[in-house]
Amino acid sequence: MYTHAAAPTTRPTLTGDVGMTASTHWLATGAAQSVLERGGNAFDAAVAGAFVLHVAEPHLNGPGGDMTGIFVTAEAPGAPQVLMGQGAAPQAASVESYRQLGLVRVPGAGGLAAAVPAAVDAWLLLLAEHGTWPLTDVLEPAIHHAESGAPVLPAIARTIDGVSELFAEHWPSSAAQWMPDGQVPEVGSLMTNPEYAAVLRSLIAAGEGAASREEAVEAARGEWRTGGVARLASEFLAEPHRHSDGRDHAGVITVEDFAASSASVEEPLTITFRGHAIAKIGPWGQGPVLLQALKILEGFDDAELDPGTERGAHLILEALKLAMADRDAYYGDLEPEEAARRMEVLLSEEYAAARREQIAETASHAFRPGVVDGLEPATPPLDEPGSAGDEAAGTGEPTVRRDGESRGDTCHLDVVDRWGNMISATPSGGWLQSSPTIPGLGFCLGTRLQMTWLDEASPSALRPGRRPRTTLTPTLVLRDGHPVMALGTPGGDQQEQWQLPMLLRVLIGGHTPQQAIDAPTLHTTSMPGSFHPRTWEPGGAVVEDRLGEEVIASLTARGHRITRAGDWALGRLSCVTRDPATGRLGAAANPRGTQGYAAGR
Numbered sequence: 270m271y272t273h274a275a276a277p278t279t280r281p282t283l284t285g286d287v288g289m290t291a292s293t294h295w296l297a298t299g300a301a302q303s304v305l306e307r308g309g310n311a312f313d314a315a316v317a318g319a320f321v322l323h324v325a326e327p328h329l330n331g332p333g334g335d336m337t338g339i340f341v342t343a344e345a346p347g348a349p350q351v352l353m354g355q356g357a358a359p360q361a362a363s364v365e366s367y368r369q370l371g372l373v374r375v376p377g378a379g380g381l382a383a384a385v386p387a388a389v390d391a392w393l394l395l396l397a398e399h400g401t402w403p404l405t406d407v408l409e410p411a412i413h414h415a416e417s418g419a420p421v422l423p424a425i426a427r428t429i430d431g432v433s434e435l436f437a438e439h440w441p442s443s444a445a446q447w448m449p450d451g452q453v454p455e456v457g458s459l460m461t462n463p464e465y466a467a468v469l470r471s472l473i474a475a476g477e478g479a480a481s482r483e484e485a486v487e488a489a490r491g492e493w494r495t496g497g498v499a500r501l502a503s504e505f506l507a508e509p510h511r512h513s514d515g516r517d518h519a520g521v522i523t524v525e526d527f528a529a530s531s532a533s534v535e536e537p538l539t540i541t542f543r544g545h546a547i548a549k550i551g552p553w554g555q556g557p558v559l560l561q562a563l564k565i566l567e568g569f570d571d572a573e574l575d576p577g578t579e580r581g582a583h584l585i586l587e588a589l590k591l592a593m594a595d596r597d598a599y600y601g602d603l604e605p606e607e608a609a610r611r612m613e614v615l616l617s618e619e620y621a622a623a624r625r626e627q628i629a630e631t632a633s634h635a636f637r638p639g640v641v642d643g644l645e646p647a648t649p650p651l652d653e654p655g656s657a658g659d660e661a662a663g664t665g666e667p668t669v670r671r672d673g674e675s676r677g678d679t680c681h682l683d684v685v686d687r688w689g690n691m692i693s694a695t696p697s698g699g700w701l702q703s704s705p706t707i708p709g710l711g712f713c714l715g716t717r718l719q720m721t722w723l724d725e726a727s728p729s730a731l732r733p734g735r736r737p738r739t740t741l742t743p744t745l746v747l748r749d750g751h752p753v754m755a756l757g758t759p760g761g762d763q764q765e766q767w768q769l770p771m772l773l774r775v776l777i778g779g780h781t782p783q784q785a786i787d788a789p790t791l792h793t794t795s796m797p798g799s800f801h802p803r804t805w806e807p808g809g810a811v812v813e814d815r816l817g818e819e820v821i822a823s824l825t826a827r828g829h830r831i832t833r834a835g836d837w838a839l840g841r842l843s844c845v846t847r848d849p850a851t852g853r854l855g856a857a858a859n860p861r862g863t864q865g866y867a868a869g870r
Contacts, residue, residue, distance in 0.1 A: 278781070278783040278787050279783075279787050279860040280783055280787075280857065280867065281783075282781055282783050282855065283857065283867050283869050284854065284855050284869075285853070285855075286852055286854060287305060287687050287854075288302065288314070288684070288686045288687055288869060289302075289683075289684070289845045289854045289856035289867065289868070290302045290314060290318065290856065290868055291683045291844060291857060291858045291865070291866070291868075292322070292681060292843060293322070293329070293682075293841055293843065293859075293865045294321075294325045294326050294864055295864060295865075295866040296325045296410075296414065296419060297319070297321045297322045297325060297326075297680070297682060298318065298867065298868050299868065300318050300321045300410035300411075301314035301315060301318030301682065302314070302869065303317075304317045304402070305687075309400075309401060309402050309686075310399075310400065310686050310688065311340075311684040311691060312340070312396065312399040312400045312401075312684075312690060313400045313402040314684045314686070315392075315684045315692045315694060316395060316396045316400060317408070317409075317411070318682050318684070319388075319392050319682060320392070320407075320410070320469070321410050321414060322682065323465070323696075323699075324414045324462060325414065326422070326680050327447075327460075327700070327712075328429075328701050329680050329697070329759065330680045330696040330697050330698060330700070331699025331701065331703075331713065332386065332388065332468070333699035333703070333707075333712050333714040333715050334386060334388050334696065334697055334698025334699030334700070334703075334715040334717070335354055335384065335386065335387055335696075335715060335739065335741065336354040336355075336388040336391055336695060336697065337352065337353065337354060337355060337554060337556075337694070337695055337742065337743060338354070338391070338395070338693065338694035339351050339352070339537060339548055339550065339692070339693055339694075339744065339745045339755070340352060340395070340399075340691060340694075340755075341690070341691050341745060341752045342399060342689075342690055343686075343688040343689035343690050346689055346747075346751050346752060347747065347750035347751065349539070349548040350534050350536070350537065351536065351551070352394070352532070352534060352694065353387075353391065353533045353534065353535050353550075354392070354696075355384070355553065355717070355737070355741070356384040356386055356387035356530050356736070357384060357385055357530065357602070357733075357734050357735055357736045358721065358731055358732060358737065359521050359522045359523065359526040360523070360733045360734060361521035361523070361733070362521055362733055363732065363733055364723045364730055364732075367381065367723055367731060368723055370518060371516075372514065374719070374723060374801060374802070374803065375721055375801070376512040376513045376518075376716075377513040377716060377719050378512060378704060378716060378801075379511065379513060379518060379704050379716075380506035380512075380518070380519070380520025380521075380522065380704050380705075380714065381512060381518050381521065381718070382512075382716035382717070382719045383506070383703075383714035383715055383716065383717075383718065384715060384718050384736070385522065386530075386698075386699065386715060387531075388696055388698070389493050390490055390494065390531060393489055393493070394490065394532045396486050397483050397486040397487055398534070400486075403482050404472065404473055404476060404482075404485055408473060411466075412466045412469050412470065415462045415463065415711075416461060416463060417461065418460055418461045419459065419460060419461075420457055420458070420459060421454045421455065421456055421458050421460050422456070422864060425454070426453055426454060426455070426456050429448060429453050429701070429702075430453045431702075433448060433453055435511065437451075438511075440510065440511065440704075440706070442505075443713070446462070446701075446706045446711060447460075447701055462711045462712075464709060464710055464711030465710065465711035465712055468497075468498060468711065471496070471497060472489035472492055475488040475489050475491065475492035476488035494528050494530060495524070495527065497710075498710060499524045499527030499528065501708070501709045501710055502522065502707050502710065502714060503523050503527070505705070505708065506519070506520030506522060506707070506714065507520060513801065520704075537551070537556075537745070538550070538551055538556065538557055538560060538612060540560045542563045542564075542772075542776065543567075543776050543777060544748065545747065545748050545753070545776055546748070547559070547560060547563060547744065547772070548744070548745040548746075548747065549742060550741075550742060550743075551612070552599070552600040552601065552603065552612060552738075553600075553602040553736050553738060553739070554600075554740070554742055555596050555600065555739070555740050555764070555765055555799075556742045556765075557592075557596070557600065558589070558593060558595075558742075558765040559592075559744065559768060559769060560616055561588075561592035561595060561615055561616065561621070561624075562585075562589050562591075562592045562769055563769070564616060564620075565588040565591060565621050565624050565625050566585070568621070568622065568625050574773050574777055575773075575774075576770035576774065576788070576790065577788065577816065577817075578820065579823035579824060579827075581773075582816065582820060582824060583824060584628065585769060585770060585773075585791070586632070586791065586810050586824075586829065587628040587629075587632070587633060589765075589792070589793050590795050590796065591639070592765075593793070593796035594636055594637050594638040594796065595615055595638050596738075596796075597638070597647065597729075598638035598639075598646035598728075599615065599638065599646065599728060600729065601727070601728030601729040601735075601738050602729070602735040602737075602738065611641060611644070614641045615641065623639065624639055630827065631828045632808045632824075632827050632829040632830075633808065634795070634808035636648065636805075636807075645726075647726055647727045647728055649724075649797045649803070650803070651807075652797075652802070652803070652804045653807070654806060678700075679740075679741065679759035680695070680697065681693075681694070681743070681843055682695075682843075683743075683755045683756065683757065683843055683844055683845040684755075685755065685845040685846070685847050685854050687852075687854075689751075689752070691745070691845065691847060692755060693745060693755035693757045693844075694743055694757075695741040695757050695759070696741075697715075697740075697741050697759070698715030700713075700715070701713065703715050704716065717737045717739060718731060718737050719800060719801045720737040720739065720740070720800070721737045738799075740761045740762055740764055740799050742757070742764050742768075743755070743756070744756050744757055744768055744772075749849070751847075752847060753847060753848070753849065754844055754845070754847075755844060755845050755846075756772075756782075756842060756843065756844035757842070758840055758841050758842040760841065761798075761799055762792075763792045763839070766793065767792060767840040767842060768842065770788070770790050771785040771786060771840075771844075772785075774788060781857070782846060782856075783857035783858075785842075785857075786840070786842045786843070786857050786858070787860065789813040789814075789816045789836075789839075790813055790840050791811060791813065791816060792810070793809060793810050793811075794809035794810070794811060794832075795807055795810075808828060808829055808830045810829040810830065810831055811831075811839065812824070812831060812832070812833060812834065813834055813839050814835060815836050815837075821833070837860065837861045843856075843857065843858045843865055843867060844856065845867075845869075854869060855869075856868070
């Protein structure tokens with residue numbers, strides 16, 4: 270264990286025994302916690318909070334987007350499960366068909382970038398199988414805020430301002446919803462979405478007269494996939510509309526794509542690190558990046574893995590570069606046997622040891638995937654900023670250009686209840702700037718397909734019916750077969766990167782979760798970005814200034830190309846905890862951005 274200063278934290282250390290919630294928006298935290306206070310379990314609470322996030326943070330997620338979650342039930346505490354809410358590419362979306370449109374990359378905005386939305390179906394699946402509350406009660410907070418209004422955050426106003434000309438000139442339905450008076454809404458004003466409230470009421474109505482709570486929720490799932498949402502979305506996006514390549518294209522998603530899409534529950538990938546089991550989603554997302562990085566770092570002494578030191582920061586950045594290179598070379602929505610084969614190699618002790626030997630005393634500026642026998646690693650285009658479009662260094666907040674391109678961002682939600690049910694979930698996509706708002710629905714579809722490549726050789730190529738390799742990646746930590754922490758963060762390519770220093774600080778450094786969240790962090794940009802325009806910066810490292818002048822200067826001397834992000838800029842981490850021995854619960858939330866909160870009792 271390395272030592273750390275017992276400095277005061279920005280938020281109190283929350284403890285209790287009734288229930289705990291942490292999220293990226295206080296309204297979602299409040300809604301979820303209110304469910305726990307009234308006897309609902311963690312899954313009822315998480316679903317209630319998630320639908321509120323659609324209304325409260327529409328620039329970061331929406332019902333037309335995606336989500337991944339990882340959860341564990343009180344009945345089976347040692348068996349975490351993945352909630353898979355990442356939709357696949359429509360049947361008419363392929364490398365060949367998009368190339369015929371003159372595209373070299375999937376656009377960063379517009380209907381061609383839309384995967385089949387699966388977030389809503391995933392939340393309803395969770396509620397049906399593990400919740401206890403009826404759908405009408407769970408959706409009440411979201412309907413209330415959609416009809417009565419949620420406050421416009423500064424980031425919402427900035428996002429709308431950044432695409433206001435696009436809305437006015439090319440996406441009039443978006444202008445009608447997000448600029449109702451032809452003006453960017455004022456910060457603090459209330460923004461309503463009555464059309465989305467009507468959609469939620471239609472889901473409730475679909476289950477009226479059902480014989481059980483579960484059947485009512487299943488009826489809502491059927492309505493989502495085969496009812497008005499599917500029809501209105503497919504009909505509207507079939508009309509040509511402006512995309513981020515500056516041209517008008519028709520979308521290709523159909524009612525049949527909606528009907529064929531279904532969320533699911535899957536087994537996670539798990540490794541052991543310093544006596545803890547770390548559970549993640551599979552290689553159809555970037556979840557194994559965190560596992561690979563931990564396996565690489567496992568061979569170093571505890572004292573070397575302090576993220577606040579020159580040595581620790583350097584090792585973290587270099588391990589992440591190696592894991593990220595493997596992500597782009599080998600990850601994708603593969604056949605199960607092939608995915609298992611690759612993960613068996615990439616997470617093996619032998620492979621981690623070989624990768625560990627590749628870490629030098631200076632910063633690598635190369636794209637270096639490892640060797641997996643029998644496979645030729647895919648090499649994505651390695652364009653630097655300026656060659657494929659402008660891109661900011663990024664703090665995890667959306668970077669939106671006038672043409673609608675967005676690195677996008679995400680929300681996050683963690684819940685634990687008095688019985689030991691625990692969930693961490695990362696909803697995203699369907700940002701208000703993704704594609705034109707669909708009249709009658711009040712939301713747009715997402716742009717997750719921009720994470721695929723128009724290259725048949727890539728394991729994450731655009732293929733009909735295959736999921737894009739998502740960046741959404743919550744984490745569950747277990748000790749001795751019991752869950753002890755659920756955590757995650759928004760931030761695209763940074764999600765694993767910001768979770769890694771937090772985990773090292775908690776599992777090795779003895780930090781409390783709130784201390785670990787507050788501590789200065791960093792990430793590398795030395796990998797192809799997952800979002801359009803998909804550039805990289807060889808050797809790039811973004812750091813918070815609080816890391817310290819001495820550490821930053823030493824990293825620069827090692828060859829890291831440093832970008833200073835400011836004192837409080839990187840990460841939007843949150844978590845909940847549970848002590849299996851006592852049943853005591855805890856929660857912590859990120860102070861950056863001043864809108865994430867934890868609550869509990």
